[in-house]
Amino acid sequence: MPRAILCVLDSFGIGGAEDAARFGDAGSDTLGHIAQACAAGGGDRPGLRSGLLRLPNMDRLGLGAAARLSTGREVPGLNFSGPPEGLWGYATETSKGKDTPSGHWEIAGVPVRFDWGYFPETIPTFPKDLIVAIVAEAGLPGILGDKHASGTEIIAELGEEHIRTGRPIFYTSADSVLQIAAHEVHFGLDRLYDLCAVARRHVDALNIGRVIARPFVGETAAGFVRTANRRDYSVLPPEPTLLDRLTAVGRSVIGVGKIGDIFAHQGVTTVLKGAGNDELFDAMLRAMDQVGDGDLVFTNLIDFDSLYGHRRDVPGYAAALERFDARLPELLGRLKDGDLLILTADHGCDPTWRGTDHTREHVPVLGTGPGIAGRGIGGRQTYADIGETVAQHLGIEPGPHGTSFLAA
Ligand SMILES: O=P(O)(O)O[C@H]1O[C@H](CO)[C@@H](O)[C@H]1O
Numbered sequence: 001m002p003r004a005i006l007c008v009l010d011s012f013g014i015g016g017a018e019d020a021a022r023f024g025d026a027g028s029d030t031l032g033h034i035a036q037a038c039a040a041g042g043g044d045r046p047g048l049r050s051g052l053l054r055l056p057n058m059d060r061l062g063l064g065a066a067a068r069l070s071t072g073r074e075v076p077g078l079n080f081s082g083p084p085e086g087l088w089g090y091a092t093e094t095s096k097g098k099d100t101p102s103g104h105w106e107i108a109g110v111p112v113r114f115d116w117g118y119f120p121e122t123i124p125t126f127p128k129d130l131i132v133a134i135v136a137e138a139g140l141p142g143i144l145g146d147k148h149a150s151g152t153e154i155i156a157e158l159g160e161e162h163i164r165t166g167r168p169i170f171y172t173s174a175d176s177v178l179q180i181a182a183h184e185v186h187f188g189l190d191r192l193y194d195l196c197a198v199a200r201r202h203v204d205a206l207n208i209g210r211v212i213a214r215p216f217v218g219e220t221a222a223g224f225v226r227t228a229n230r231r232d233y234s235v236l237p238p239e240p241t242l243l244d245r246l247t248a249v250g251r252s253v254i255g256v257g258k259i260g261d262i263f264a265h266q267g268v269t270t271v272l273k274g275a276g277n278d279e280l281f282d283a284m285l286r287a288m289d290q291v292g293d294g295d296l297v298f299t300n301l302i303d304f305d306s307l308y309g310h311r312r313d314v315p316g317y318a319a320a321l322e323r324f325d326a327r328l329p330e331l332l333g334r335l336k337d338g339d340l341l342i343l344t345a346d347h348g349c350d351p352t353w354r355g356t357d358h359t360r361e362h363v364p365v366l367g368t369g370p371g372i373a374g375r376g377i378g379g380r381q382t383y384a385d386i387g388e389t390v391a392q393h394l395g396i397e398p399g400p401h402g403t404s405f406l407a408a
């Protein structure tokens with residue numbers, strides 16, 4: 001009775017990407033740098049965590065071994081000495097971007113070989129005619145921002161002016177993205193969603209991957225917080241993904257967290273949401289009770305990236321990893337005969353790195369399930385090998401990209 005559980009720890013890179021320099025990311029290493037910082041006391045935060053990074057359950061599956069293979073370096077605190085108990089290795093991204101959709105689509109068997117459109121690191125960043133067209137169609141008094149920014153910093157900077165003027169905050173990043181932040185109450189959540197739908201149509205011609213609604217609440221700069229009502233308006237993947245291939249033959253795909261948004265709601269039969277990694281972990285466990293023979297549970301754990309990676313918060317990232325690792329036995333305990341669990345990531349977001357953007361890295365690939373013997377799977381040349389492994393495990397036809405790492 002084969003089933004598959006694919007769990008993406010968003011942004012959990014393990015260093016070593018051969019093409020990192022092309023992104024200005026040579027030497028970035030999300031796991032390695034967090035572990036080194038923790039070993040040096042830089043991961044301590046009173047009431048949260050302290051000392052060496054402890055990830056014994058992922059390490060036992062082969063995380064430390066995979067990181068050593070990726071970078072050639074030891075990871076402080078990951079000292080599991082026996083042979084790894086899982087399928088273990090890393091994967092290299094072949095897609096041109098280091099963004100979330102590119103990473104997930106490649107995991108699902110569809111590398112992104114075309115160039116996304118990006119906005120330049122100038123102020124203003126957005127083309128004038130684009131903004132004029134959106135402002136006119138949406139009936140806005142104008143916009144604020146119009147630059148590259150961190151989403152939490154820009155609402156602290158411009159949130160009060162936004163409430164005063166009714167002008168939404170437009171910003172972007174190194175990703176192919178137009179983000180719009182607006183107050184849930186003063187501007188209105190539905191109005192923000194409508195505005196994003198308008199913007200989506202206008203950025204199609206510029207080949208922009210996503211428009212993202214970023215609602216927030218609070219009344220003053222110090223008190224603004226983003227809510228869980230973020231919504232992504234994504235373009236469709238360029239080819240049928242693993243999700244499409246499964247649902248086309250009648251299989252169920254439960255998307256947990258952002259998966260539905262990332263795949264533009266294609267190939268997902270059920271969506272389970274949750275606020276934060278713990279709720280999403282619970283939802284993943286529930287999903288495992290709902291799927292049957294030949295089905296897929298596909299989970300994205302976003303906090304690693306959005307709360308800690310982009311915020312360059314080493315203790316927060318370390319604590320989130322330790323929390324996930326501590327709960328991993330709950331997941332392992334739910335695996336039934338025929339199940340394949342794969343833990344991986346979509347890109348890096350090294351919290352010790354300059355700026356606030358993603359980092360181009362290898363990602364870990366750890367697989368396990370009842371009766372699956374531990375074995376190194378090496379450095380995979382595309383994330384698509386993960387999708388093809390799931391395809392083979394679930395007994396559907398192979399796709400055009402990638403190679404399964406299960407025995408034939
Ligand atoms: O700083 P925030 O708003 O979290 O933005 C981050 O989230 C966006 C979408 O994943 C990325 O483009 C990144 O810049």
Ligand SMILES: [Mn+2]
Binds near residue numbers: 010011100103347
């Ligand atoms: Mn991501």
Ligand SMILES: [Mn+2]
Binds near residue numbers: 100305306
């Ligand atoms: Mn991100």
